[in-house]
Amino acid sequence: MKFLSRYLNNESGLKIFGLLAAATVFCLILVNIRMAENGNSRYNYWFLIRNISLAWIPFLLAFVTYHLALPRKISLTILPINIFFWLIFFPNALYLLTDFQHLRLYSDSPSLWFDVILVTWFAWTGVLLGIVSLYWMQEIVSREFNRNAGWFFVVCGNLLGSTGIYLGRFVRVNSWDFLIHPVGIMKDLIVPQPGEHPVEYITLYTLFFTFMYITFYVFGNLLQKQTTQK
Amino acid sequence: MLKKLNVIMIQHKYKAGIFILLTAASVVCFILVLARIAYSNTYGYLGLVWNLFLAWIPFVLAYLAYILSWRRLLMVLVIPTFAILWLIFFPNAPYILTDLQHLGQASTNASLWSSANVPLWYDVILLVWFSWTGMLLGIVSLNLMQEIIRREFGRWFGWLFVFSVAGLSSAGIYVGRFIRLNSWDMLQDPTHTASNLWDWLSDPSLRSFGFIGLYTLFFIFVYLTIYAFGHLQQEQTGKS
Numbered sequence: 001m002k003f004l005s006r007y008l009n010n011e012s013g014l015k016i017f018g019l020l021a022a023a024t025v026f027c028l029i030l031v032n033i034r035m036a037e038n039g040n041s042r043y044n045y046w047f048l049i050r051n052i053s054l055a056w057i058p059f060l061l062a063f064v065t066y067h068l069a070l071p072r073k074i075s076l077t078i079l080p081i082n083i084f085f086w087l088i089f090f091p092n093a094l095y096l097l098t099d100f101q102h103l104r105l106y107s108d109s110p111s112l113w114f115d116v117i118l119v120t121w122f123a124w125t126g127v128l129l130g131i132v133s134l135y136w137m138q139e140i141v142s143r144e145f146n147r148n149a150g151w152f153f154v155v156c157g158n159l160l161g162s163t164g165i166y167l168g169r170f171v172r173v174n175s176w177d178f179l180i181h182p183v184g185i186m187k188d189l190i191v192p193q194p195g196e197h198p199v200e201y202i203t204l205y206t207l208f209f210t211f212m213y214i215t216f217y218v219f220g221n222l223l224q225k226q227t228t229q230k
Numbered sequence: 231m232l233k234k235l236n237v238i239m240i241q242h243k244y245k246a247g248i249f250i251l252l253t254a255a256s257v258v259c260f261i262l263v264l265a266r267i268a269y270s271n272t273y274g275y276l277g278l279v280w281n282l283f284l285a286w287i288p289f290v291l292a293y294l295a296y297i298l299s300w301r302r303l304l305m306v307l308v309i310p311t312f313a314i315l316w317l318i319f320f321p322n323a324p325y326i327l328t329d330l331q332h333l334g335q336a337s338t339n340a341s342l343w344s345s346a347n348v349p350l351w352y353d354v355i356l357l358v359w360f361s362w363t364g365m366l367l368g369i370v371s372l373n374l375m376q377e378i379i380r381r382e383f384g385r386w387f388g389w390l391f392v393f394s395v396a397g398l399s400s401a402g403i404y405v406g407r408f409i410r411l412n413s414w415d416m417l418q419d420p421t422h423t424a425s426n427l428w429d430w431l432s433d434p435s436l437r438s439f440g441f442i443g444l445y446t447l448f449f450i451f452v453y454l455t456i457y458a459f460g461h462l463q464q465e466q467t468g469k470s
Contacts (some may be wrong), residue, residue, distance in 0.1 A: 211255055224461075
């Protein structure tokens with residue numbers, strides 16, 4: 001017990017894990033309330049559960065990769081594989097933001113205010129999962145190389161993440177499609193369908209995630225200064 | 231002189247950094263709305279700029295209070311006034327979250343928003359930019375106020391303050407969204423506002439409980455997670 005409390009006190013990573021797990025459970029409760037109140041199949045929000053489950057994959061991958069203490073030789077072979085899989089699944093965390101569009105698709109919903117808070121809960125949980133996992137990956141990269149490489153990884157991760165969102169939203173592919181037929185996906189990206197704007201879309205989301213991430217990062221440093229001041 | 235300025239900048243680089251980041255984000259929000267106006271020839275979402283401006287008020291108040299609070303005399307005289315003003319204006323920051331409902335309303339009053347030729351994904355990212363910027367403005371300003379309280383009264387009061395503000399601001403969002411009152415109504419016409427509020431408080435709906443409860447929990451969750459994330463970084467720098 002004493003060991004546990006000491007561990008909890010020192011390990012903010014576990015606190016974040018607990019908070020995000022609690023938030024996810026809460027999201028599930030909200031969806032169930034929503035569906036029990038309006039069982040009408042026209043307003044279906046069950047897909048959010050699938051999306052949030054997918055958002056946990058990169059988080060768990062980053063958590064394990066970061067906390068794994070393996071012999072140097074083994075970790076060097078495992079690391080690239082983990083980073084690769086992490087990059088493929090990372091877009092799922094950010095993808096939850098785009099689920100706001102269902103507010104319009106279900107715009108005749110009888111309880112719009114509840115739908116707004118429901119999707120808001122899901123979207124923030126998803127993006128926070130993404131941001132924390134990105135942080136762990138950044139730490140791994142800066143540990144292996146240096147700080148600049150870590151930040152380079154953040155920007156690349158966000159760029160690839162936004163590209164992934166675009167592919168998921170418009171081309172309707174999943175993370176694992178990338179493993180099965182990567183060439184077809186690339187073609188879709190280079191030759192967009194009429195009426196789609198991949199460049200604007202990806203730019204706006206990349207900017208957004210990078211802004212979010214840096215703001216969280218700077219805010220964290222601010223907190224750090226406060227604790228040292230007292 | 232320049233050297234002194236440089237020292238101040240380095241001392242406060244994170245506070246200045248947050249300020250610059252949020253200013254930049256607000257500029258991006260503004261550009262996104264302007265681009266939408268230019269593209270669609272309608273004035274949809276122009277109201278968001280006003281809402282974002284209102285979200286800046288508690289941030290600036292908290293910033294000023296934080297700077298002033300280092301002087302003992304000012305602390306006693308000025309801070310209570312600032313704190314009340316801050317509390318009245320604070321709900322404007324998380325209020326932008328509820329503007330996401332405009333996505334759902336767009337089709338019902340299509341003439342007003344004319345969503346016909348603006349792609350849906352653009353409206354989504356536009357609202358996301360606004361709502362996150364507003365929410366972050368709220369979180370940072372709440373943290374500055376929490377610091378002042380912590381310094382004066384201790385850690386527990388600081389957290390008590392955070393939880394109370396989360397509840398009060400959610401009630402404020404509800405009042406703004408459904409009873410349609412503004413922050414300044416409270417200052418301008420207190421009796422009318424009080425009677426309006428009384429009508430609601432004497433007969434609260436199930437909806438108001440659900441709404442306030444859900445937003446309170448949400449705010450606390452986001453605040454705690456960002457707080458824990460800050461400490462995660464701290465442990466990191468401690469290790470290396």
